[in-house]
Amino acid sequence: MHKFLVISSISILLFSCKTNSNNLSEQVLDPIEYSMSNSAKLILENPEINSISIGIYKNGETYTNYYGEIDKGKNNKANDNSIFEIASVTKTFTAYITAQAVLEGKLNLDDDIRIYLDGSYNNLKFDDRPILIKDILTHTTGIQREHFSKTLAKMFSIDITENERKTISGYSKKDFIKDLATYELKIKPGKKYDYSGFVAPEILGMILENIYEKSYAQLLKEQILDEAQMSRTSMQISDHDQKHLLNGYTNNNQLVKPLQTPLTGAGGGLKSTVPDMLRYIKFLLENSDPILKEMRKPLFYDEEEEDQYGYFWMVQGEDLLMHNGGTGGNVNWLILLPKINSGFTVSFNYNGDNANDLINTIASLLINDLISHPKKNAYYLIRNNINKKPENWVKKYQELKENNGSAYNFEDFSLLNDLGYELLEKNEIEKAIEVFQLLILEFPNSADAFDSLGEGYLTNNQYELSLINYKKSLELNPQNDNAQRMIQKIQEINKR
Template identity: 55%
Template sequence: MHRKFSLLFIILVLFNCKEESKELSETSLNPIEYLMVNNTNFVLEYPEINSVSIGVYKDGKTYTGYYGEIDKGKNNLPNDHSIFELASVTKTFTGIITAQAVLDGKLNLDDDIRNYLDDSYPNLEYKNRSIQIRDLLTHSSGIRRDFSEALLKMFSLNSSPEDKKNIVAYDREALLKDLKQYKLDTIPGTRYDYSPVIGPEILAIILEKVYHKSYSELLKEQILTKAKMNQTSLTLSPSEADFFLNGYDDEGQLVEPIVFPMTGAGAGLKSTIPDVLKYIEYLLETNNPVVKEMKKPLFTDEEEGMFGYFWQVNTDGEFMHNGGTNGSTNWVVILPKLNAGFTVMFNSNGDTSGMLINSIANRILDDIEIYPKKNIYFLIKDKIIHNTDEGIAFYKKVKREKSEDYNFQDASILNRIGYELLRKEQKENAIKVFKLLVSEFPDQGNPYDSLGEAYFLNEQYDLSLKNYKIALELNPENSNAKDMIEEINKIN
């Protein structure tokens, strides 16, 4: 199944021009369309974001949604033919080829990478520990992103034309020369330190050597052809270039795309939303031995998490990767237990874009987990903010009449709306929402904590104290409740 949305439809939903139009849109959309539309709304409220493109695979069906404008003021919506930079998601393709090489017996994860290089490289070990294949795959080789001045400037928005010229000229010979001179100061395999390009490029050299084929040939044979990804490539033809999206920084300035040196194994692929959905479907093949291999945890960092063959993995079997260049940012998330996956892409990048891409990815993930039910937040939030009494009555009506369609089991929904009211200085209304929250989730401590805070801000200290005590009773580890009880006792 393939769905598309128009720019006009999103504008109606986003700015809530007519309440009846919004209600109609909320109830008529299927759960996947509903989560795509509504999770895009909050992103497009930020002027830094030009467009949002989303693809979702769920139970054998695919859905696409395109919102906003590629170039502001031109009303040019992205579509199925729009080509994005996958950026660092390219690494996952390199990881899959490496997993195939392991299964084929071409190399082992514990191999010293110098076994596959044409020179001795005595500098590529530290305290008797050499760099292994697994270290390149998990960003724990000890080779930092400051490996090369030219490559360091690759991802800088302030790169001059001369810098860009040097980046393009940075070839395999230059890489190996810098590799020969690099001094490790960390034991390989002990610390995560993200390497945007060098690790994948070294792996590309190794893979080309063991297979006697170019990286681009391996990419096509082992992944693109098998997954039927005919709109994905490292280089664009003149006709394809017409569909390549302009990229912007957070200030709205048009930025030139990066021309990646060497093979592009770390960040060079370009693709479309439909092709990434084919990739997701390929990665969800439960009996594919290559997929099973490449999502095995190979390294764990206390702060960053677990990593497989470039993928970030978790104990639930989910794996994911994000990417970003000067003018684009994206996420690809695979959810095997839910037979689902999704991608979301912006044609912009910067601090705000990076924060928002993470936020929308997490929101989409949360909403896919409650499928086929819908997130009630989108239906009730504006009503409660606009008129809290009517909004609460509407919430109760929907719960009575459509509890099979919407998820009412998430306490964070009403909690979030209550705090939005507090931010707007609507303390009395926030108290009403938190009282509803407590009545809905009487056995949880956090609702009482939130109600206690609202009463405290409204200077109703006795009621605040009462609720903080209940919060502490339900959760003895609640340090905030302990502190607030002490604070209120001082006031009294």
């Protein structure tokens, strides 16, 4: 069973930010603040995480808060002035400009990209299939970033030397065009998702510059930054703002210096603040409906990962648009939920081994909480109580549900399922089994509940009980391939 949703998201001009102390009781916090505080607290249980920055937009109001400390041991919390690298989330800005160009008739999604480039580029096709505009937007160009340029291949490495850093910073548009003209495609474009980093988006940046006869930076400023009043968002950090740029870290609290992105930066060069990103969310949700609709148009389905892509965004119909970004020392998500007029940004100044799992966890929790709003997520309430180890935990759960059912959402299946898998990962197997047993009491007709309990028993080497539950899961859902595999696995174990 999947533990989390995500794999791998204001007034007219004035912000009404609601920031609260982390020490306020849960009874005082409203549902948004409760969600921010508790999800951050959960993530900060992991010692590698330094600082968490969260901004939420919900129905015209904004909420910001910052947790942890930028540099361990210095008690320096991030704030509204703190600047972080949004990295590949920059692609959503490029997507907006591209969607605008399509709606204006300046581009067509099925156009051969070579129409808009100076030069012939006979190499940018495979089996007579050229790279199309939509291939760039869906990372299906066939261009592999690690093979594109030896210089750029080191760009996001944490162990680059100062000489390599200078070489990357000096990588010019002329260098890029030379590499582009000599690159050899190995697969047919449009067939396979293969994330190209900022290489393919940089081509799109050049195309946008050619069709508008303006620099990418100028297009960005005119079409988005000025319109959304994002005065703290830019490609380059001024000398005055250097003091606000967050330090980034990777494994073992190793400091990673930010790297000024060369070229236009269309695929990953922007730096921003939480309040500015909330202005961007408002701008997308409220002021640009035709463009938002165009950007979420499904253009490619990745069968292997079961993900669907629009204009760079990962999309789920009209419900959800997502994009994440990461540099050597930073990782973040930008999430939009148009149907409920909500969105959020969340970032860590850490990008080590566990960064993706942890940023996905908090993003998933925030999504669920916004969907359940105004009810609070009972996950945190239940989790805090089970960790206190009451003698009769099931009875305690029933008391919590009876006493808090009107204010907290106890109806979400993932509530107990996620908690059970969290306990399994901590090797607290007996407690996990007890949670999965409760899950079945709450959802007696759920095939997934019996599947989860089957996994709990299997982890505890209780094969007969595991088999019973997997068979029940398969009875409830004959299409449950996982249950079929596990039944076969247990039968093979029993034959030994």
